[in-house]
Amino acid sequence: MSKIKLENLSKSFGDIKAVDGISLDINEGEILGLLGPNGAGKSTTMKMIAGFLKPDDGDIVIDGKDIAEDDIETKKKLGFLPEGCPIYGDMSVGMFLAFIADIRGYRGKEKDNKIRDAVKLANIEEVLNQQVDTLSKGYSRRVGFAQAIMHSPEILMLDEPTDGLDPNQKIHIRKIIKDMGKDKTIIISTHILEEVEEVCDKVAIIAGGKLRANGKVSEIIKNKKESLEQAFIRLTK
Ligand code: ATP
Numbered sequence: 001m002s003k004i005k006l007e008n009l010s011k012s013f014g015d016i017k018a019v020d021g022i023s024l025d026i027n028e029g030e031i032l033g034l035l036g037p038n039g040a041g042k043s044t045t046m047k048m049i050a051g052f053l054k055p056d057d058g059d060i061v062i063d064g065k066d067i068a069e070d071d072i073e074t075k076k077k078l079g080f081l082p083e084g085c086p087i088y089g090d091m092s093v094g095m096f097l098a099f100i101a102d103i104r105g106y107r108g109k110e111k112d113n114k115i116r117d118a119v120k121l122a123n124i125e126e127v128l129n130q131q132v133d134t135l136s137k138g139y140s141r142r143v144g145f146a147q148a149i150m151h152s153p154e155i156l157m158l159d160e161p162t163d164g165l166d167p168n169q170k171i172h173i174r175k176i177i178k179d180m181g182k183d184k185t186i187i188i189s190t191h192i193l194e195e196v197e198e199v200c201d202k203v204a205i206i207a208g209g210k211l212r213a214n215g216k217v218s219e220i221i222k223n224k225k226e227s228l229e230q231a232f233i234r235l236t237k
Helices: 042-050 071-076 093-103 108-122 137-149 167-180 193-199 228-236
Strands: 004-013 016-026 031-035 057-062 078-081 155-159 185-189 202-207 210-215
Touching: 004 042, 016 042, 016 057, 016 202, 016 210, 031 042, 031 193, 042 078, 042 155, 042 185, 071 078, 078 137, 093 108, 093 137, 108 137, 137 155, 137 167, 155 167, 167 185, 167 193, 193 228, 202 228, 210 228
Parallel strands: 031 185, 031 202, 078 155, 155 185
Antiparallel strands: 004 016, 004 057, 202 210
C-alpha cells in the first residue's frame, strides 16, 4: 500500500491560483474525499498527483519518492479516472479497454483476464461493442472507471466517480470503492456529501486553492449538531 505526501503544492493558470500551497498527508489504505466548491482546485490537485500537470511549486512524495524525480515507477502504481474520461471516442469500448491493457503491458491470457475483471467490476458487459463516443454519460464514467482499475493500482484517484450514474450504479460503484479501500490508497473528489460520509475515512476541504480543513468527518464538524453540509458552508465561505 502507498502513502502520499503533498508539500506546499501550488499551480497557477495565468492569474488564477488554482492550487495555493496545499500540504496534505494521505496514509496507506485511506480513502480521502476531496471536497470543495466549483473551481476550488480539486481536479488540478489530482492531475498533479497523476503527473498530468506539473506543479509550479511544492512536492508530491509517494512512498518516500519525489515524483518529479521518479516519475515512471510511481505512475505504474496509479490509477486515475479524470473528468471527461474516456478519450478515444472512435473506438468501441472493447477496443478501448484492449488498448489500455496493451499500454499496461498485458499480453495473452493475462490481458484477457484483466479486461474481463475490469468489465465485470464496472458492470459494462452490455456496451462492449458500442463506440465510446456514443455512450451515455453514466456508461462513459463506468468505462473510465474500468480503465482506472484494470491494473489493480495501489493508488486510485477518481474525479467525481459517480457523476452521471443512476442511483443503482451509484450504490454499486461506491461499494466497489469502499471494498477497494481495504488494500488501496484512494482519493475521490465529489460534490455529493452523503458519498463522503458513506465511503471516505477522511475529508480534505479545499476552497480558493487552499486547504481549509482536513480530518475525519467527526473532526471537521464543530459539534454533533453540525452536519457536514453546514461545516462545508462554514469552511468554504
Ligand atoms: P469543479 O468542482 O468545478 O470540477 P475543481 O475544484 O475541480 O472544480 P479545478 O478544475 O481544479 O477546480 O480548477 C481550479 C481553477 O483553475 C478554476 O478557476 C479553473 O477555471 C482553473 N483552471 C483549471 N484548469 C485550467 C486550465 N487548463 N487553464 C486555465 N485555467 C484552468
